[in-house]
Amino acid sequence: MKKLAQIEDVVKLIKDGDQLLVGGFGLSGSPLSLIDEIAASGKKDLTVVSNNLGEKGKGLGKLLVAGNLKKAIGSYFTTNADAVNAWSKGELEIELVPQGTLAEAVRCGGAGIAGFYTKTALGTKLAEGKHHMTFDDGEYILEKAIKGDVALVKALKADTLGNLVYDQSGRNFNPAMATAANLVIAEVDEIVEAGEIKPEEIVTPHMFVDYVVITKYVKQGGKYVEPAEAN
């Protein structure tokens, strides 16, 4: 399989200062093994675009602990105390974006659309400084598309071409993230032969995926655990 790669090798393709698009809603649909490898890599000044920064010490939260991050762009950071602390001390920049605006900005980034007008956040602090425009049904604000240098997504399985399917609501931001970066790496639980996933079941077509890596995590009791913790 051409796109199959080792986690250690693909993480080397990430450069200091890169903007990473990372799928996941909290820890669900989060590429945990790729994140672990980045945390161990000593990479610096990364910007992460993701709904949350995982949880304290878990998922993307590990990048904060390891000092890989310069900035986080997302919708909800309050549930990770480390993110709140790092921001308070000036060690982490945070750009807060409404969740639907984040999803649409990334979708536009992958779709060749530079920006879009939305009513979300109209009349709030998050609209300050943004271009306002009146359409037939009222006022809207301009939001710019978001793109990444690298996207890290988590799927349930890939086929040997790199077509992806996701596990239930672990899909979340992953399909959009997979369209909007120069380099797209998918972490999966298993790889099957091309043809085994029905065409109508494929969510992310292989054209978006550059590399596929197999997760080091094991799903137990409905939760991904590190191999060392698995029974």
Next chain:
Amino acid sequence: MLSQQKRIDIAKRIAAEFEDGQIINLGVGIPTLIPDYIEGKDVYLHSENGLLGMGPTPEEEFINMDLISASKKPVTLNTGASIFDSSDSFLMIRGGHVDVAVLGALQVDETGEVANWAVPGQNILGVGGAMDLVSGAKKIIIATLHTSKDDTPKLLEELTYPSSGARKVDMVVTEHAAFEFKEGKMFLREILSDISMEALKDITPANYEVAIEKLINT
């Protein structure tokens, strides 16, 4: 009355508002209690992380932490449920395809503008889907206790906390009363506890017209 009982009463009153066939999005806080009181109603629960047809909490052995609610709690799927990605989920919200959003609130002003994401002087590091729902759902119902824990009123003449959007909400239900908003005005529609009109006025700085449709406890 215990705080939890008040919250349940609010949840029950809001559930009574739903009509068969509606698509409902439930926010965090009191709205998460509502699924227990919609039995027999043919409504479909939408969850911002990409679910339509969200069902109750699974038995422990069936928990999958990749099948969760917006509050990141394990859920199940009802017959006919569907799963989609975040951009489609917010297309549904922003595009007016969700019939009712039930949200918590820190404050609501007398025009129906809501504050439900940030407290002045505290770190503002989370907004989630609150602003998308405020801007896009067809009908917005606020579920909130009438006052905060230290008895500070939440229904005010003007917001003192940051607004969640210019769009006005349609209804507020507290343990004491149900209010409706129309054309920037607030109307008292129902008294839901044994509170007197005077006592209600005392804990409600917002100006409202009394336009009672039914009195539950009289």
